[in-house]
Amino acid sequence: KAGVTQTPRYLIKTRGQQVTLSCSPISGHRSVSWYQQTPGQGLQFLFEYFSETQRNKGNFPGRFSGRQFSNSRSEMNVSTLELGDSALYLCASSFPGTQYFGPGTRLLVL
Amino acid sequence: AQKITQTQPGMFVQEKEAVTLDCTYDTSDQSYGLFWYKQPSSGEMIFLIYQGSYDEQNATEGRYSLNFQKARKSANLVISASQLGDSAMYFCALGSSDFLTGANSKLTFGKGITLSVRP
Numbered sequence: 001k002a003g004v005t006q007t008p009r010y011l012i013k014t015r016g017q018q019v020t021l022s023c024s025p026i027s028g029h030r031s032v033s034w035y036q037q038t039p040g041q042g043l044q045f046l047f048e049y050f051s052e053t054q055r056n057k058g059n060f061p062g063r064f065s066g067r068q069f070s071n072s073r074s075e076m077n078v079s080t081l082e083l084g085d086s087a088l089y090l091c092a093s094s095f096p097g098t099q100y101f102g103p104g105t106r107l108l109v110l
Numbered sequence: 111a112q113k114i115t116q117t118q119p120g121m122f123v124q125e126k127e128a129v130t131l132d133c134t135y136d137t138s139d140q141s142y143g144l145f146w147y148k149q150p151s152s153g154e155m156i157f158l159i160y161q162g163s164y165d166e167q168n169a170t171e172g173r174y175s176l177n178f179q180k181a182r183k184s185a186n187l188v189i190s191a192s193q194l195g196d197s198a199m200y201f202c203a204l205g206s207s208d209f210l211t212g213a214n215s216k217l218t219f220g221k222g223i224t225l226s227v228r229p
Contacts, residue, residue: 043219094215099145
């Protein structure tokens with residue numbers, strides 16, 4: 001089985017721009033979760049999508065949004081980027097009781 | 111509320127020796143799962159080992175074993191025969207009863223421990 005894929009792997013944006021990150025889960029996994037990892041805050045849960053519906057949400061501003069498609073692929077969007085949004089964004093593919101991560105997207109906001 | 115505590119800021123181990131990485135947790139769930147992940151400098155989170163709260167035996171996976179002490183709420187990772195490639199950040203994570211049934215997919219992570227293996 002192919003693993004979790006994330007694109008792009010690296011991204012540089014400037015403040016005020018928006019960005020879209022993509023994640024394809026493991027075949028058969030219907031749940032996709034997104035996490036933000038920064039040196040100061042560690043790993044923080046952003047949100048989770050299951051069967052095209054947001055099922056859980058972390059404590060992030062509305063600038064962070066996501067969606068899931070019928071093939072379980074998910075995208076997350078960050079609008080009006082701030083310097084503090086620079087982070088590693090990890091996508092995770094889940095089946096009950098298991099969670100596997102993708103390689104991550106490193107976002108740098110200048 | 112669920113919480114994972116990893117207090118060791120950084121660990122050093124000599125190649126071929128064993129090392130224990132500490133993890134304590136807090137949860138009010140009766141059924142839960144504990145996970146360990148490895149994160150090398152590339153950034154990818156690699157699943158290492160899982161322990162269910164009702165598992166009677168400690169989990170083992172190759173050179174990785176989990177020292178699960180339920181009464182003390184600890185789930186320490188033991189790496190035997192350390193290799194240079196084991197140098198990485200290690201994260202302990204907690205999944206709730208809802209996580210185990212698939213009702214949600216949120217894991218609670220600790221701050222992580224940096225392990226450096228010396229040749």
